[in-house]
Amino acid sequence: MVSFAELIVSALGLYAGIGIIFALLFVTFGVARVDPAAKGAPWGFRLIILPGTVALWPLMLMKWIGGGRRA
Amino acid sequence: MSHGYQAVLWNKHKRTYDLAVAGGIVAYIGTFIGVSMATWSGPNILSTEILLIQAFGSCAFIMLTIILSIGPLARLNSIFNPLLYNRRHFGVMFFIVALAHVIIATFWYHGFGIVNPLVSILSMNSEYDRIAQFPFESLGFVALLILFVMAATSHDFWLANLKPGVWKAMHMFVYVAYGLLVLHVVLGALQAERSSLYTWLVIASAVWLTVLHVLTGARETSKDHHGAVAARDGGHWMAVAALDDIPNDRARIVPMKDGERIAVFKYDGKVSAVSNVCAHQNGPLGEGKIVDGCITCPWHGYQYNPDNGQSPPPFTEKIPTYKVKIEGGHVFVDPTPLPPGTPVAPAIIGGNA
Numbered sequence: 001m002v003s004f005a006e007l008i009v010s011a012l013g014l015y016a017g018i019g020i021i022f023a024l025l026f027v028t029f030g031v032a033r034v035d036p037a038a039k040g041a042p043w044g045f046r047l048i049i050l051p052g053t054v055a056l057w058p059l060m061l062m063k064w065i066g067g068g069r070r071a
Numbered sequence: 072m073s074h075g076y077q078a079v080l081w082n083k084h085k086r087t088y089d090l091a092v093a094g095g096i097v098a099y100i101g102t103f104i105g106v107s108m109a110t111w112s113g114p115n116i117l118s119t120e121i122l123l124i125q126a127f128g129s130c131a132f133i134m135l136t137i138i139l140s141i142g143p144l145a146r147l148n149s150i151f152n153p154l155l156y157n158r159r160h161f162g163v164m165f166f167i168v169a170l171a172h173v174i175i176a177t178f179w180y181h182g183f184g185i186v187n188p189l190v191s192i193l194s195m196n197s198e199y200d201r202i203a204q205f206p207f208e209s210l211g212f213v214a215l216l217i218l219f220v221m222a223a224t225s226h227d228f229w230l231a232n233l234k235p236g237v238w239k240a241m242h243m244f245v246y247v248a249y250g251l252l253v254l255h256v257v258l259g260a261l262q263a264e265r266s267s268l269y270t271w272l273v274i275a276s277a278v279w280l281t282v283l284h285v286l287t288g289a290r291e292t293s294k295d296h297h298g299a300v301a302a303r304d305g306g307h308w309m310a311v312a313a314l315d316d317i318p319n320d321r322a323r324i325v326p327m328k329d330g331e332r333i334a335v336f337k338y339d340g341k342v343s344a345v346s347n348v349c350a351h352q353n354g355p356l357g358e359g360k361i362v363d364g365c366i367t368c369p370w371h372g373y374q375y376n377p378d379n380g381q382s383p384p385p386f387t388e389k390i391p392t393y394k395v396k397i398e399g400g401h402v403f404v405d406p407t408p409l410p411p412g413t414p415v416a417p418a419i420i421g422g423n424a
């Protein structure tokens with residue numbers, strides 16, 4: 001039987017898993033589209049926004065599709 | 072500021088600040104372990120893992136209490152402003168300490184079975200209806216998730232790309248996390264028979280924070296209601312302060328009836344007025360100083376030229392400015408804000424204004 005706890009942990013795991021894959025693509029290709037100030041930003045910066053992108057990936061996906069912040 | 076992104080913005084002051092915080096953490100953990108070993112000896116001796124769990128856990132709780140105190144303290148007295156300067160790094164270091172506590176605890180209590188440690192935390196006991204047995208670990212786990220999102224989104228990139236309102240609202244969840252942590256400690260301590268010291272310390276911190284926030288709130292409101300609250304009366308000059316009452320290189324904050332505040336700075340034989348609200352995270356510019364000819368925000372050090380409200384190049388932030396004049400030793404301001412970054416000639420002290 002799948003317990004409630006297992007369900008929560010699996011759901012979190014799935015969310016984070018998709019998030020990690022998305023975040024890697026996002027910090028490599030997406031971030032400069034979403035925010036022009038990030039064009040050519042160093043890898044340290046990309047690494048530092050990686051965890052936040054994993055956490056908020058649905059939001060950043062919407063921004064990426066929508067073209068992002070008007071500078 | 073919004074001129075390309077860097078991983079971490081450090082300067083000499085921020086480095087000193089971070090080193091001081093890191094030194095504090097090491098000193099605390101060392102002292103905690105030393106004192107505990109001396110106190111609980113013989114048959115009562117605690118294992119190293121448990122000592123570490125308690126040391127990191129209590130350190131994290133104290134750090135969060137300090138972090139939440141810094142804002143109101145700085146509003147009550149400007150001597151606390153230096154603490155505010157790099158609060159963000161303090162916050163991230165706090166998260167790392169909390170994470171260390173969680174990792175050690177998870178592996179110590181839940182890591183040796185075949186069940187996924189996280190599942191084990193959430194399901195170890197399901198006595199959610201019995202206070203004395205309540206699975207306090209779940210509370211800590213939820214708090215950690217909230218704090219993770221916060222630490223992960225503290226870079227300026229997030230501030231710029233999540234709307235400031237969203238970012239601020241998200242970061243208000245820190246109070247929810249704090250509440251969960253208070254319960255986590257109180258309920259956890261209830262289950263460990265040792266002493267009620269933790270319970271009392273945690274309750275005392277929660278009371279301290281509440282009083283501090285209420286006090287600051289009350290003071291801000293009364294500051295705005297007494298004294299020179301000025302109405303916007305359509306482009307008319309308004310007396311804001313005697314020239315001698317504004318210290319050099321500092322400002323006088325003038326509250327308007329509609330809740331806006333204007334910061335009137337005296338520097339270099341001149342007077343200029345700008346909005347009190349920093350373009351970065353709404354920091355109180357009027358509590359800052361003039362450094363190298365620029366208004367410098369006390370929160371994270373963003374700078375603006377007093378006579379046009381623009382950040383010096385290459386930065387691009389702008390804040391609203393106001394017209395000023397001096398007459399008979401008094402400073403007058405036209406309370407209509409000019410568009411952000413509008414140049415305004417400063418009033419010259421002793422000149423024919």
Ligand code: FES
Pocket residue numbers: 349350351352353354355368369370371372373
């Ligand atoms: S510099 Fe961050 S609020 Fe002013």
